[in-house]
Amino acid sequence: MASEPCPSSxxxxxxxxxxxxxxxxxxLLRDRPELRVVILERTVSHGRKVxxxxxxxSAYFLTRVLGLNDHLQHHHLMKQGLRFWFADDQARTLADCSEIGGKFLSRVPSFQIDRAILDEEIxxxxxxxxxxxxxxxxxxxxxLRPGGRQTITVREGDEVRVLDARWVVDASGFASLLARQEGWHRAxxxxxxxxxxxxWRGVKDWDGLELARRHPAWAAAHQGLRGTATNHLMGRGWWAWMIPLRGGDTSVGVVFDERIVSWPAEGSIASRLKTFLCAHPAGRELLEDAxxxxxxxxxxxxxAYRSTQVAGDGFVLVSDAAGFLxxxxxxxxxxxxxxxxxxxxLILNAVDGDPPAAMIARYNDDFTASYDRWFDAIYRDKYEYLGDFELVRIAFLLDLGCYYLGVASQPYRRGEAGLMEPPFTTRPSIPVYRLMRWYNRRLAVLARARHARGGGRSMNRGQRLLIPGFTFAPSSARPLLGALARWFLLELRERWGT
Ligand SMILES: Cc1cc2nc3c(=O)[nH]c(=O)nc-3n(C[C@H](O)[C@H](O)[C@H](O)COP(=O)(O)OP(=O)(O)OC[C@H]3O[C@@H](n4cnc5c(N)ncnc54)[C@H](O)[C@@H]3O)c2cc1C
Structure with missing residues (x-):
């Protein structure tokens, strides 16, 4: 897309x-076409990204708010949920690995997208x-001039000029321009x-003939499509994703907790990544020719980081510029x-002449609280138990059940109003936040105790949890209740006091 001459205001x-x-x-422009909006983008074309x-x-946002369903169907892939693969020292092949995932195709839409294409389209x-x-x-x-006009210094090639605006939206992603500039950025x-x-190129087809012939019982155990799920390889302190993209390439990467995992020190990042992933039987089999x-x-x-301030009179931080979990x-x-x-x-209300102070305060309060509670409820110390099938099975059913019934159902029931309340900021969500914080913390404690005893992977081979799939129906609460019961039994078995 070519640049247009830039206004100075x-x-x-x-x-x-x-x-x-x-x-x-x-x-903004869909609601107020008369607004003068300038987008400053560093790149001349979008490359691929995570x-x-x-x-x-987010699928609801892309399809029903932005209205991009047609584009998504033509240029990206329908996603078939989440799938997790576990191994112990005796697991040799993919078929030995314990598996968690759906038994059939997913029932609520989501997508595997090529960001270079989607971002360009939007x-x-x-x-x-x-x-x-x-x-x-x-x-x-x-x-920044609160209540006044903001001045942005812009460099285009060798040229530096100034743009002034009543509002600045910081959508600079990980670069977090405003948070870093103002000293609000916190790791x-x-x-x-x-x-x-x-x-990657050459990742094996999860649903192809080669793997089905090699592992017929493994292939027959599942009746949907494994390959278009986000497949996760799981280990203590780390997990890896495999996300297929339309056209045949696959996004593959690993995330690890530095306190638990020693990342290989030698070689290029690509070779270290491959060596690391191929230590897992599922990684070895899928990536052998890739x-x-x-x-x-x-x-x-x-x-993980966040900005201590995310809005003021004249600026607002969105998405990764505000924080990442x-x-x-x-x-x-x-x-x-x-x-x-x-x-x-926030911006449209201010443009309409409403004093923005109350909305700014609510934006700051809600996103600060949401970030902190989201982290506490789901991610704090989670990497302790990611390599343990039995513990992840409980967390998966509880985490996903709470997400479906509490968060994802909201826009489907209430339309865009359901996208105005970030997770864990409404009164009914607080008990759920406390419950999630509690069981996730306990699962981490149990994992630490198991690891100290030299155990914790006894169910990592030969197990399969294949669920019919979550929906927004009350019956989707059943697996959640089952998982709560499993957790309490586990606590009894492994002694409350660990
Ligand atoms: C390892 C990893 C895996 C992830 N996997 C997923 C996933 O599977 N699903 C998911 O939902 N999220 C995932 N995320 C998060 C996801 O990548 C981000 O939330 C998302 O890309 C944020 O989009 P954005 O538009 O805010 O920022 P970005 O996509 O980072 O875009 C920022 C834009 O700002 C531009 N820019 C930056 N600085 C300036 C500047 N000074 N001037 C002008 N332009 C500038 C950049 O060129 C870029 O185009 C993952 C993140 C990581 C780190």
Whole structure:
């Protein structure tokens, strides 16, 4: 997409023209076509990036808020849920690995997306709605003036100029321009996670003839499609994803907790990634003929962080620019959805003349509380038990059951109003937050005790939990209740006091 001549002044300047920034601009212009919106995007074309698996909330956002179903069906893949593979020292092949996942196809839509294509599409739609898109434009500095006009220093090639705007939307992702500039950026020291990833060629077809002939009973145990799920390889302190992309490449990467995992010290990132993953029987079998695409190998430390302030009179931070938790369960684009929806509401209200102070305070309070509780409820110390089938089985049913019944069902029941309340910010969600924090903490304690005893992987071979799939019906609470019962029995068996 070519850049247009840039005005020196606008109503809203959006820093970052990827999914979050382009969607915010597009939604603002859909409601108020008269707004002058400028999008500053550093790259001249979007490359591939992580953030390829949607879950149910972000899929709702893409299909029913942005209206991109047609585009998604033509250029991306329908996702078939989550699938987890566990191994112990005796597991030799994929078929030996214990498995958790759906037995059939998923029942609520979600997608495996190629971000280079999706982000370009949304940016084009924002431009068609009236946004001025500046490619190759780097926002270097923002001078914030609460209640006044914000000034952005923009570099385009050798040229530096100034753009002023009443509102700035920081959608700069991991770069977190405003948070870093203003000293609001905080690494999440309680969650020292790192990731290495790449797009790969030659990953085996999970549902193809080769693996079915090699492992007929394994192939027959499942009646959907394993390959278009997000397949997870699981180990103590780490997990890896395999996400297929339309056209045949596969996104494969690992995330690990630095406190638990020693990442190989020698070799290129690509070779370390392959060596690490091939130590797992499922990784060995799926990746034996595969190689990472050379120019598309990445490494990132300190994945988790947040900004202590996410809005003020004249600016709002959305998506990764406001904070990032953990990619396990793919919550990134859900967080993106909630922040974008609320940022749009905040700016439109202010443009309409409502004093923004109350909404700004609510934006700061809600997203700070949501980040902290989301982290506490799901991710704190979770990597302790990720390699243990028996504990993950309980967590999977409880975490997903709570997500389906409490979070993902909301937009389907209440429309866009269900996207205005970030997780764990409403009164009815607080007891659920406490329950989740409690069982996740206990599972981590049990895992530590098992590890100290030299055990914990006794069910990692030969087990299969294949569920019919969650829906928003009350009957989906049944597996959740079953998992609670399993947890209490486990506590009795392994003594409450561990
Ligand atoms: C290892 C890993 C795996 C993940 N997996 C998933 C997943 O499966 N599902 C999921 O939902 N999420 C996932 N995420 C999170 C997901 O990648 C992000 O939440 C998502 O990409 C955020 O989109 P964004 O538009 O906010 O930011 P980005 O996609 O990072 O875009 C930021 C944009 O801002 C531009 N920019 C930056 N600085 C400037 C500047 N100064 N001036 C102008 N432009 C600028 C950049 O060029 C870029 O286009 C994962 C994250 C990680 C780290």
């Amino acid at each position: 606008c109503d809203v300047a959006v820093i970052g023209g990827s999914l979050a920034g382009a969607a915010t601009a597009w939604l 953030g390829e698996a949607t879950v149910e909330v 940016l084009a739609r924002a431009a068609a709605a009236g946004a001025t898109v500046q490619r190759g434009a780097v926002a270097q500095k923002v001078e 999440n020291e309680d969650h020292p996670t790192c990731s290495a990833w790449a797009r 190689e990472p695409i050379e120019a598309d190998v990445h490494w990132r430390k300190h994945l 953990d990619p396990f369960y793919s919550p990134g684009m859900d967080w993106l959805t909630f922040t974008v929806m609320r940022a749009k509401e």
